[in-house]
Amino acid sequence: MGILSEFISSYFLWRDPMIVGAVSGAVCGFLGVYVVLRRIIFVSAALTQISSFGVALSFYLEGLGMGVLSSFIHPFILSTVLTSLAAVFFAMKRDFSRISQEGVIGFGFLIASGAVIILGDRITKGAHDIANILFGNAVVVDPGDVYIIPAVALAALVIHIVFYKDFVFVSFDEQTARLFKYPVRTLNTVILITIAVVVAVATRALGALPVFSFLALPPLTSLFLTERLKLVFAISVIIGALSATLGYFFSFVLSIPTGASMAVCASVFFVLGLLWREVKVRT
Amino acid sequence: MTNLIELEDVTIGYENKGMLGPLNLAIEKGQFWGVLGPNGSGKSTLLKTVLGLLPAVSGSVKTSDSIVFGYVPQSEKFDPIFPVSVREIVSMGRYVRVRAGKNLSASDMEHITGSLEKTGTLHLKDRTFRSLSGGEKQRALLARAISGEPDVLVLDEPTASIDIKGEAQIMELVGNIRSDDGLTVLMVSHFLNTVTRYADRIILIDKDTGYFKAGGKPEVLTDHNLSTFFGLGAGSGII
Numbered sequence: 001m002g003i004l005s006e007f008i009s010s011y012f013l014w015r016d017p018m019i020v021g022a023v024s025g026a027v028c029g030f031l032g033v034y035v036v037l038r039r040i041i042f043v044s045a046a047l048t049q050i051s052s053f054g055v056a057l058s059f060y061l062e063g064l065g066m067g068v069l070s071s072f073i074h075p076f077i078l079s080t081v082l083t084s085l086a087a088v089f090f091a092m093k094r095d096f097s098r099i100s101q102e103g104v105i106g107f108g109f110l111i112a113s114g115a116v117i118i119l120g121d122r123i124t125k126g127a128h129d130i131a132n133i134l135f136g137n138a139v140v141v142d143p144g145d146v147y148i149i150p151a152v153a154l155a156a157l158v159i160h161i162v163f164y165k166d167f168v169f170v171s172f173d174e175q176t177a178r179l180f181k182y183p184v185r186t187l188n189t190v191i192l193i194t195i196a197v198v199v200a201v202a203t204r205a206l207g208a209l210p211v212f213s214f215l216a217l218p219p220l221t222s223l224f225l226t227e228r229l230k231l232v233f234a235i236s237v238i239i240g241a242l243s244a245t246l247g248y249f250f251s252f253v254l255s256i257p258t259g260a261s262m263a264v265c266a267s268v269f270f271v272l273g274l275l276w277r278e279v280k281v282r283t
Numbered sequence: 284m285t286n287l288i289e290l291e292d293v294t295i296g297y298e299n300k301g302m303l304g305p306l307n308l309a310i311e312k313g314q315f316w317g318v319l320g321p322n323g324s325g326k327s328t329l330l331k332t333v334l335g336l337l338p339a340v341s342g343s344v345k346t347s348d349s350i351v352f353g354y355v356p357q358s359e360k361f362d363p364i365f366p367v368s369v370r371e372i373v374s375m376g377r378y379v380r381v382r383a384g385k386n387l388s389a390s391d392m393e394h395i396t397g398s399l400e401k402t403g404t405l406h407l408k409d410r411t412f413r414s415l416s417g418g419e420k421q422r423a424l425l426a427r428a429i430s431g432e433p434d435v436l437v438l439d440e441p442t443a444s445i446d447i448k449g450e451a452q453i454m455e456l457v458g459n460i461r462s463d464d465g466l467t468v469l470m471v472s473h474f475l476n477t478v479t480r481y482a483d484r485i486i487l488i489d490k491d492t493g494y495f496k497a498g499g500k501p502e503v504l505t506d507h508n509l510s511t512f513f514g515l516g517a518g519s520g521i522i
């Protein structure tokens with residue numbers, strides 16, 4: 001039996017993770033356009049790490065036997081709350097005692113990364129779970145994710161469609177938006193919170209590495225391919241979904257880690273986009 | 284005459300640190316004010332304070348609630364990573380009359396097209412802003428500023444990145460728009476010739492020496508000031 005037919009016949013194994021991966025890749029691809037255009041890629045790296053920290057903290061607290069608080073320390077809730085709080089903090093504060101915002105974001109990234117590893121060392125479930133959170137291993141996903149992630153993605157997309165004009169405006173020219181009395185701070189916060197919530201749910205399902213790569217690489221690739229802003233969003237969504245889908249396929253048939261496979265697929269699209277751009281510029 | 288903008292004992296500066304003041308200024312409807320001064324003299328800080336983008340350290344800036352500013356920033360301030368078309372960027376000028384969460388109406392689109400036509404940029408509407416020449420960018424930004432049907436046109440170094448021919452075209456366009464639409468203009472520039480040729484009122488500012496003077500050209504551009512701030516000798520014929 002060929003690899004492809006074997007893969008197809010095993011659809012009951014990969015259907016749910018494939019749906020979760022494709023939807024996560026698509027919505028991260030969409031939101032990542034703001035991440036790239038606003039030059040805040042490091043924010044998405046920090047948010048994915050803080051989300052990982054939320055998941056690890058949840059495992060750790062669960063291990064302590066805090067059964068009464070179990071609903072509050074559910075990985076989804078804790079990760080979403082922590083990531084959203086970080087997003088609000090990054091959106092509200094612009095300078096911190098003469099340290100640039102980038103420096104504070106770096107601090108958030110590093111402390112969250114360190115805390116994840118420390119918690120991983122203390123979690124009885126073992127380092128394997130932490131490795132899955134950090135690098136992704138969506139071989140199987142929680143059955144609830146098949147509903148939660150598309151629902152969160154749909155909500156984020158609706159918000160972004162309704163406020164598309166405003167989000168692009170404040171991202172491109174914040175000063176004029178303030179002159180026009182637009183609620184700039186609120187709009188910036190909403191952009192980051194939608195990114196944070198999507199990052200939180202997607203990181204728990206797929207891991208930090210693929211989620212970060214979906215936020216950065218598909219938008220960068222689509223910027224190589226088109227000069228139209230709306231097309232940048234559309235192409236980025238397609239590349240995000242394709243990276244996740246192909247990444248899962250290669251992971252399945254080659255028995256390689258899923259998160260890494262998804263990140264490499266997104267990277268291959270990036271390299272192809274870069275080559276296409278170079279050829280176009282030279283001809 | 285009606286004062287559109289009044290500064291009463293205003294001290295300009297950043298983060299509650301006064302840079303220059305107290306300043307008093309009254310801008311009347313229909314006037315063309317040029318703001319002059321050396322680099323780093325506080326021109327842009329004054330402009331941002333007038334626009335309400337920067338709070339005055341002390342004193343008050345009075346503008347009518349219904350006043351609409353059309354703002355032409357320096358084109359270099361826009362990040363070239365954004366693939367926005369000229370039509371998209373001109374549409375943003377109309378957002379002053381369209382609330383957040385609302386979309387542009389057919390009437391708004393007509394105003395946007397009219398602004399593109401008036402500035403001679405209609406043929407550029409589908410080009411990306413970043414691909415335009417310096418002069419084309421300024422015309423597109425001018426189209427953006429007037430698409431919101433402003434009362435006051437505010438220009439921040441509009442000729443900084445263009446050649447002499449382009450400068451003349453832009454300034455002629457500004458003059459035509461001002462006379463057609465009865466606009467008040469406030470223009471910041473460090474080019475003495477440009478300002479003296481087109482403005483009928485001058486603000487001369489220099490935070491380092493604490494100097495601020497606003498008024499007619501002969502009143503502000505005295506031989507002493509021309510010598511002190513621009514290194515020009517008496518009888519330079521600049522006015």
